[in-house]
Amino acid sequence: MSDLVPVIRSDAHLAHTGLIELASGVEIPCWESPERVLAIEAALLEDGSFAFDDPTEHGRAPILAVHDAEMVEVFEHAWTDALAAGATDGSRAWLPDTFLLAAYRGPMPPSELPAGRHHRLGGYLFDTATPIVVGTWTAALAAVDVALTAAERVLGGASLAYGLCRPPGHHAARGMLGGYCYFNNAAIVAEWLRREGGARRVAILDIDYHHGNGTQQIFWERGDVLYLSLHADPARAYPYFSGYAGEQGAGDGAQLTRNWPLPARTGLDAYAVALAEALRMIVAFAPDAPLVISAGFDTFKRDPIGDLSLRTPDYRDIGRMIGGLGLPMIVLQEGGYAIHALGANAVALLSGLRGT
Numbered sequence: 001m002s003d004l005v006p007v008i009r010s011d012a013h014l015a016h017t018g019l020i021e022l023a024s025g026v027e028i029p030c031w032e033s034p035e036r037v038l039a040i041e042a043a044l045l046e047d048g049s050f051a052f053d054d055p056t057e058h059g060r061a062p063i064l065a066v067h068d069a070e071m072v073e074v075f076e077h078a079w080t081d082a083l084a085a086g087a088t089d090g091s092r093a094w095l096p097d098t099f100l101l102a103a104y105r106g107p108m109p110p111s112e113l114p115a116g117r118h119h120r121l122g123g124y125l126f127d128t129a130t131p132i133v134v135g136t137w138t139a140a141l142a143a144v145d146v147a148l149t150a151a152e153r154v155l156g157g158a159s160l161a162y163g164l165c166r167p168p169g170h171h172a173a174r175g176m177l178g179g180y181c182y183f184n185n186a187a188i189v190a191e192w193l194r195r196e197g198g199a200r201r202v203a204i205l206d207i208d209y210h211h212g213n214g215t216q217q218i219f220w221e222r223g224d225v226l227y228l229s230l231h232a233d234p235a236r237a238y239p240y241f242s243g244y245a246g247e248q249g250a251g252d253g254a255q256l257t258r259n260w261p262l263p264a265r266t267g268l269d270a271y272a273v274a275l276a277e278a279l280r281m282i283v284a285f286a287p288d289a290p291l292v293i294s295a296g297f298d299t300f301k302r303d304p305i306g307d308l309s310l311r312t313p314d315y316r317d318i319g320r321m322i323g324g325l326g327l328p329m330i331v332l333q334e335g336g337y338a339i340h341a342l343g344a345n346a347v348a349l350l351s352g353l354r355g356t
């Protein structure tokens with residue numbers, strides 16, 4: 001077998017572009033851009049330790065095993081409905097005008113819904129960072145296929161595979177889109193490992209800068225999926241409403257969610273202490289499936305939207321620690337916005353994971 005690490009990637013994300021977001025009320029170009037993936041691909045290619053491949057199609061069943069069918073349908077048709085209604089001329093990203101919070105209805109029973117699914121999208125979005133353009137649906141489908149194809153490579157014998165997903169996934173919950181995320185790639189892989197991969201216990205380790213609220217929500221009451229996340233303390237950082245240390249799962253999933261909210265400027269020493277705790281929990285849980293890693297590089301010292309202090313060589317150390325578990329690993333790309341350093345950071349993490 002080749003020593004090259006399989007990297008699954010697709011060009012479908014290139015059409016998920018021209019995105020804007022509102023950051024603290026100001027319209028800016030979306031940090032989550034196609035250049036992120038292009039930068040990582042270029043660095044992996046130059047390194048020479050990686051073998052690129054396209055994903056295979058897996059259809060909708062793995063998505064519908066995790067996400068609400070109505071949300072999927074609304075997302076699929078939001079752009080074309082907006083075009084058909086003349087709500088957009090297609091030149092700009094679409095965001096709905098209203099967001100349906102639980103407080104909107106209060107004691108009122110559910111009512112009729114607007115005909116246009118672009119308006120209904122407001123019932124499934126939680127922020128203004130998740131716009132839709134003509135290529136968004138196709139890109140999101142492809143990202144799921146990228147993740148599942150990476151998972152298949154590992155089940156097929158690779159000790160490590162990297163799914164270069166874009167858009168990312170960990171903020172997408174069962175019936176909710178947000179935070180640049182449409183489908184929760186990591187959660188879909190974890191559920192797929194349970195249903196199709198013969199696994200009984202799956203562990204997800206999330207090392208993105210942000211709390212993976214979607215992944216946590218999806219597996220909150222599940223006794224078969226461990227969710228561990230190291231991230232910026234939500235007391236100061238997006239997504240603000242989850243990711244606190246007291247959130248530990250419920251029901252069958254009690255104690256199977258664990259969060260490590262980190263202070264600003266956390267460097268490798270303190271990060272490694274939290275990571276070691278997480279790794280001990282994985283050992284105790286004894287997963288019988290590949291470890292699913294939600295990998296974000298917005299923990300980088302110079303990331304434009306983060307405030308932690310990890311440096312490029314630190315990702316190799318982090319990779320070595322995780323690789324020391326001896327588990328096969330499915331690495332899925334989440335965030336990271338310091339485009340000039342993304343490639344080096346990805347190479348460092350993957351090199352550490354494979355023990356080099």
Ligand SMILES: [Zn+2]
Nearest residue numbers: 208209210335
């Ligand atoms: Zn992030």
